[in-house]
Every structure is written in C-alpha cells, then in structure tokens.
Amino acid sequence: MRILVVEDFLMLRESMVLGLREAGFAVDEAAEGETGLWLAQSNEYDVIILDLMLPKMDGITLLKRLRSVRNSTHVIILTAKDTSHDRISGLDCGADDYVVKPFVFAELLARIRAMVRRRYDAKSPTIEIADLIIDTSKRSVVRDGQSIELSEREYAILHLLALRAGRVVSRTEIWENIYDRNATVQSNVVDAFIRLLRKKIERPHLQTLILTRRGHGYMLGETR
Amino acid sequence: VNWSLRTQLLRQSAIASAIILVITAMALHGLMRMSLYAEFDAALLVEAKSLASHVEQSGDEIKVEISLDTMPEFIRQDQPHYFQIWDAGGTTVAKSASLADVSTLPSPPHFGTTTFTPLKLPSQGRGRGVHFAFKPHYEDSEYVELSLSQTQETNSKPLLTLGVARPIQELDRTLAKLAWLLTFVTTVATCVTTLITNGVIKKGFKSLESVAQNIEMIGVNDLSGRIELQSVPSEVLPITKRINELMTRLESALNREKSFSADVAHELRTPLAGLETTLEVCASRDREPKAYQVTIGKCLEVTKGMHVMVNNLLTLARAESNTLSLQLEETNIREFLRECWSPFSSKAEHRGLKVLWDNQASGSLSLDREKLRLILGNLFDNATTYVDDGGMISIESEIRNEVISICIVNSGCILSQSDIPLMFERFWRSDKARSDAGIHSGLGLSLCQRICHVLNASILATVVGNTFAIKLQIPLPPQSLTAKLHFPSS
Numbered sequence: 001m002r003i004l005v006v007e008d009f010l011m012l013r014e015s016m017v018l019g020l021r022e023a024g025f026a027v028d029e030a031a032e033g034e035t036g037l038w039l040a041q042s043n044e045y046d047v048i049i050l051d052l053m054l055p056k057m058d059g060i061t062l063l064k065r066l067r068s069v070r071n072s073t074h075v076i077i078l079t080a081k082d083t084s085h086d087r088i089s090g091l092d093c094g095a096d097d098y099v100v101k102p103f104v105f106a107e108l109l110a111r112i113r114a115m116v117r118r119r120y121d122a123k124s125p126t127i128e129i130a131d132l133i134i135d136t137s138k139r140s141v142v143r144d145g146q147s148i149e150l151s152e153r154e155y156a157i158l159h160l161l162a163l164r165a166g167r168v169v170s171r172t173e174i175w176e177n178i179y180d181r182n183a184t185v186q187s188n189v190v191d192a193f194i195r196l197l198r199k200k201i202e203r204p205h206l207q208t209l210i211l212t213r214r215g216h217g218y219m220l221g222e223t224r
Numbered sequence: 225v226n227w228s229l230r231t232q233l234l235r236q237s238a239i240a241s242a243i244i245l246v247i248t249a250m251a252l253h254g255l256m257r258m259s260l261y262a263e264f265d266a267a268l269l270v271e272a273k274s275l276a277s278h279v280e281q282s283g284d285e286i287k288v289e290i291s292l293d294t295m296p297e298f299i300r301q302d303q304p305h306y307f308q309i310w311d312a313g314g315t316t317v318a319k320s321a322s323l324a325d326v327s328t329l330p331s332p333p334h335f336g337t338t339t340f341t342p343l344k345l346p347s348q349g350r351g352r353g354v355h356f357a358f359k360p361h362y363e364d365s366e367y368v369e370l371s372l373s374q375t376q377e378t379n380s381k382p383l384l385t386l387g388v389a390r391p392i393q394e395l396d397r398t399l400a401k402l403a404w405l406l407t408f409v410t411t412v413a414t415c416v417t418t419l420i421t422n423g424v425i426k427k428g429f430k431s432l433e434s435v436a437q438n439i440e441m442i443g444v445n446d447l448s449g450r451i452e453l454q455s456v457p458s459e460v461l462p463i464t465k466r467i468n469e470l471m472t473r474l475e476s477a478l479n480r481e482k483s484f485s486a487d488v489a490h491e492l493r494t495p496l497a498g499l500e501t502t503l504e505v506c507a508s509r510d511r512e513p514k515a516y517q518v519t520i521g522k523c524l525e526v527t528k529g530m531h532v533m534v535n536n537l538l539t540l541a542r543a544e545s546n547t548l549s550l551q552l553e554e555t556n557i558r559e560f561l562r563e564c565w566s567p568f569s570s571k572a573e574h575r576g577l578k579v580l581w582d583n584q585a586s587g588s589l590s591l592d593r594e595k596l597r598l599i600l601g602n603l604f605d606n607a608t609t610y611v612d613d614g615g616m617i618s619i620e621s622e623i624r625n626e627v628i629s630i631c632i633v634n635s636g637c638i639l640s641q642s643d644i645p646l647m648f649e650r651f652w653r654s655d656k657a658r659s660d661a662g663i664h665s666g667l668g669l670s671l672c673q674r675i676c677h678v679l680n681a682s683i684l685a686t687v688v689g690n691t692f693a694i695k696l697q698i699p700l701p702p703q704s705l706t707a708k709l710h711f712p713s714s
Contacts, residue, residue: 011522012498019505053490080493101497105504 001116001156002026002177004048006036006062007078008055012101016049019105021180024139024156025112028180033057040066043181045073047115049108052079052090060093067094074115078103113137120163127162130222132201132209134162141201148200153178157193158201161210161220170217194218230429234422241417242410249406256402261352264395265340268354271297272388275307279318279384281360286317286384297390298322305390306345306353310335312383322346329353329387336383345391353389360384431455435464447475484650491533491651491666495526536667539598540650543674550678552590552701557628558583560593561621564600568608576614585621585628590701595675599683602668603632603694610692612636623700630696637692644685648673 003025007013013029020027028043030036033054040048040062048066052059063075076097077090087098097111113136117125125137133142139155141148150158156178161169171190178193198210211219227235275295280287286309290298297305304322308329311317316328323329327346332355333339345351434455442449450471456464506519542548561583572579607617615635622629639647646652651666669685676683681698 009494009498011526012494012501014522015498015502015505019501019508022505022508080490080497082489082493101493102500103497105501105508 001046001112001160002028002043002180003112004028004030004036004039004043004045006030006033006040006048006054006059007051008032008053009051016105016108019109020112022152023109024152024159026156026176026178026180026183028182031055033059033062037062037065039181040071040073041069044176046119046177047112048073048075049078049112050075050095052077052081052086060089063090063093063095074119076108076111076115078108110137116163122163127165129162129165129209129220130207132162134159143201144203144206150197150200153193154197154200157190158197158220161218164220166219166221168213168216168219174218229432230425233425234418237421237425238414238418241421242414245410245413245417249410253399253403253406257399260395260398264352264392265354268340268352268388268390269338269356271305271390272307272354272356272386273358275388276356276358276360276386279309279358279360279386281362281384286360288318303347303391303393305388306351307386307388310385310387312385317384329389332385332387335385342392343389345389347391349391349393350396351389351391352395353387355385355387357383357385428457431457432460435460439467442471447471447478488537492530495530499523499526533667536671540667540671540674543671543678548595548675548678551592551594553593554588555591555593557585557587557589557591557621560591560596561600561619561630564597565604565619567601568604571608572617575608575611577608577611578614578616580616580618582618582620585623585630589628591628591698592679595679596698599672599675599696600630602672603696606668606694607632607634607692610634610636610638612690626700628698628700630698631693632695633691633693635691637687637690639687639692641687644687647685648683 001024003020005013005016005020005027007016007029008031010031013031017027017029028039028045030039034056036048036050036054037057050059050063054062059077059079063077066073066075074096075094076099077095078099078101079086079090080101081090082100090098096115099108099111113125117123117136125135127134127136131144134140135142136159141150141155141158157174160174160177174190174193178190194210194212201210202208207222209220209222211221213219275288275290275298278289278295280289288307288309292299298307298320299322304320306320306322306327306329308319308323309317310332312335314331314335319328323346330341330343330353333341336357338354338356340352340354343351343353435451438449438451450468451464453461453464453468502519502522506516539548565579569579611617611634613636616633617635618631618633620629620631620633648669650670652670669683673683676696676698679698681696683694683696685692685694687693
C-alpha cells in the first residue's frame, strides 16, 4: 500500500513516515503544497495524509485541484484546525476523513487501513482465501491453522495480492506499493520477495495460492 | 420598577393634560360662578330698589306698601324673600312678615353704602343679601337714593338702610350642575386625550421599537448584525451610529480574540502532535539506543521551541494589556549590543556568516535593557535563521536628533515587499519559517512591535532585492542626552 504524507512540520512528518513504513506502507512525503500536488498527480496512492496550513499551496487548494482532475485517491486531512466550519469545509472539498492534531498514531493507522479496505471494497479486516487467513488489524497471517511470520515487505505484498485476490497484479504495481519513489533497489526484488512468500505460505500437501501469470504478474487465489 | 419610556411619557402627559383640564374647568366654574353671582346681585339690588320705592315715611312712621299682587315674594310662605329697614341709628324700623317676630337680618356692615353679603336665612338655608341706603317717600316727594355723605350735605332728611335677602338655592343648584358637567367633561377629555396621546406616542415610538428589535436580534456570540439607519429618528441617530461603531469595534476585537485563540491552539497543537507521534512511533518497537537518543533530542528541540512560544505569548499578552512598565538603566550601548549578539555568534559562525559591525552610537544611555534585549534577541535570531548560508549580517547603530537607531540587515531574503505589512501580525510566518513550526512560531516580530510601543520606539522593515533590513528607532530620555555629550560618538 502506498501513502503520501504532505506535512510541513518536519518532526511530525518524519515520525509519521517512519511509523507508516514500519507498519508496512510505502510512503512518499512532501513538505509543501506544490510538491504534494505534483506527487499526488504523478503517482497512484492508496491514501494521502494532508495538512491544511502548508507553504506555497494550502491543503484545501491542493485537494480541490486534485478532485478537479478526477483524482479519487482517499484523502485524510490531518490538521490543527478543529472548528466545525473547518471540518465541514475540508470534507466538502472532497476529503474522506478529518483528523485533528494532536492525534493517536495507532488511530491514524486504523483509519488508513479502513481507507485501504474501502478502496478494495473489503468490508472486513480479515481476508480469507482458501485456508489462508490474513487479519489486517493484527497484521497476522495464518495458513491451515498455523501462524506464519512475515517481514514488513512480505506482508505488504501478500496484503496487496489478498486485497486483489483472483486478479493479476503486475510487478510494477507490487513495486509501487512496497517502495517509495526514492527507493533504489534492484528490479528483480519483487520476484525475490514472491519466492520468499511462497516458501513461507505454500505447503506441499496444500493447494498453491500464489500463482504466476507469465508476462503479466502474480495472482493470489485458489487453483481450479 | 423599570417603566418603559412610552409608559412614562403616556403617564406624564396624561397627568399633565388632566391637571390642565381640571384647572381650566375650575377657572371656568369660577368665572361662571362670578357671573351668576353678579347677575344675582344685580337682580337683588333691583328688587331692593323696587321695594324701597314702596317705603313711605309719614312723620316718624315708616310704611311699606306692598301686597301679594305687587311683591308676592316677601309675603309668600314657600321660599320667601326677606327685607329689613334700619334707621340711621341702627334701629329696625320695619321688616318683612317672612322674618317673623324673632328673626332679623344681619345689620349692615356700613350704614349708608351698598353692600352685598352672603348670609344664613331664618329658614336655615343659604342666602344672599344687599344693604343700601335710601330716602323713603314723603308726601309729594319722590324716592331718592343717595350716598350717606351726599345725603348729609344736601338733605337733612333722615336716611334709612334697607336690607333685602333671598335664598340662593337655585343658584347653588345651577353651580352644582355646572360643576358636575365640568367634572364629567374633564374626565372624558382626559381619557380622550390619553387615548390620542397613546396613539401618537405609539406611532412615534414605532421607529424606536424597530431599533430595539434590531438590537435585540444581535446575538451574544455573533456581533455581525447592525442597526438599520434608514428608519431611525434623527434624535437617536447619533446614538445608533455610535452603537454601530461600537459593534464594529467589538466584532473586530472578538474576531481578533477568536483568531488569536485559534492560532494559539493551532501553533501548540502541531508541535504537540509531532511530540506525541514521535514518542508513540518510537515506543512501538524495541530500537537501538541511538534511535532513542535521536528521538529525545528531537523532542527536546521542539519543547524548547514551545517554551519560547509560551513565554512570547505571555509577554505579548502583558504588553497588550499595558502591564509592562519602563525600567530604565544606565547601559553602555556598544557593550550591550555585543552582549545581545553573543548567544547567536556561534550559530553565525556555524553557518559561515560574515558579520559587519558599524557602531557609531556609544556611551552610557538610559535604556530598558530587558525589553531591548528581548527585541534584539528576536531580531538577531531571525537574521541568523533566515540569512543564506555564508551570507552577510550587518549591525549598525547611531545616535541622531536624540534618537538611537539600530539597524540589522541580512542577505538571502526571499520575502517580498508585500510581506512587510504581514510580518508584524501574530503567527505570520514566511514559507521558509513554516516548516520550523514549534521553533519559530511567528510571534517574534509582533512581540517586538508591541514592546517598541511600550518603549515609544518605532520598528520598520524593508526588503530591497535579497536584502532584508529592520530598523529600530528609540527616543532617548533627557538624562541620556547628557550621557551622550560625555561620550561623543566615534
């Protein structure tokens, strides 16, 4: 999952980016409105966390500009402005959620997860594919009754494949959802992570869940 | 009881019109009474004279020759008139049958003159009488009425005094009727006047009521409403205008207060959110000791910034509530400028800045050190923060025309001339300063301006190209001028 954080206060931005990355998200960041808009229009994000009082371009203008080009990315406004008028104005401009500073980071994470579920039309935090159960709230994975330990990136890839279960996800999409735009890693890193995932998830006596579609990408689902 | 203006006016005008009407009625009644009495007296005198013409004297004998046909009023039983005749010595010589044997009329107050007196009749009723002097008929002579003096001078015949009295029941009844009529008319007139006055006042007060409704509609929390001036009567127009002006000032003050509170909340919330998130993320898993050290360092930096902001806010609040007073101390200006700069010298060195000093001002001056230190601290902090790396800062001072000027100039300015009026507003920050939220809160210049106001000083900012200059001009108190003469500028 890929998140964009647009926040001018350095300390808060750095902490949110760190916390989100540790939660398994690919995170891009911007310290002012113009860069934030450029990033939001150049990349596909699952959620944008947007401050309102920003240098160069304020959050409301950024949001309006984004919606004017039919960009439907979920936006969470994160601001110190707490009046009803501010909330109404923010939500009416196209924001999906409004969080007032100071906030509990765990709650922000939960809201982001809920946004991600909504994006992929998943109502429950638990995704079940055959005997594989992924609990997104606890970030736990169980197959055939056995708990599986996954690294942050492995979990991120499995979560993405699970949200789009039954559909092919290209390598580029997987890449974009686990690495931010500044990452400098080798191009076969996605295949390497898929191999690691298969080792941990697939069992000889159980049906194969991670399928390769040559030339297209990978798919999570039951084999027919 | 708080009577309404309308009720008060109505009550007072009703009382006033009632008083006027009662006085008018009383005067009218008095005039009518006088007129009726005059008429009555005239009739009484005519009656007396007529009676006198029937009085004859033959020797010492006085005869009153009247009959039921000629003058029945003195003879009849029902409400009779009365007469009595006295000689010059005051002895009764004749009286009407109606006076009976024992009753008499009051003696004339002055013999020989015509006088009218109210009196009590023998029938116990109220009456009115007339006394006048006359000469009775003698054989072959006519009745003559004379005043006593004329009589004595011109005629030696004895003079008689005739007193005639008659009841005034009819007159009293007429006057009583008139009194009742006037009372009724006065009461009705008072009521009608009150009703008309009420209508007039109501109509007159309609515009005032509309003003009152307008004022009533102004909410406690929303002061945006104003009183419509079109329908306001000219008498209260100045008051209404003042109320509107007051409302404008109140609204502006309230908005400023709201904006200030919101700004304070915002400026404290952002660094607080930063602290909370940083600590929460840090505590979410086990980390290397160095990671904890970095987190603590970051948090400390932000808390210091918050500390400065809270102190600035308190000083600003004190300055705005005029609770700051001047504390003048003898200060060596050159040493003081260096002293204020010293906390920033290492920062300037670290950033490779070129610092130019041009201190023409010197000597011992009477200055408020602490307030000036606060101003200079803010200005030096801004200069060392917003100057470009390796840039230039110039600090100049001079004394001219009893004013000390301190000018701080820095290069690398990205502000425009349009930012100048905004930079003295509370919480205004340039885009460059925004990302330092919690460290630079945008209060410094606002605080400097307020303190300058306390010092009776001026602060002026200018931007020329990429150079930013800020100039302080502080008038020196009289005692400082002497000091200046002892230490002339170099």
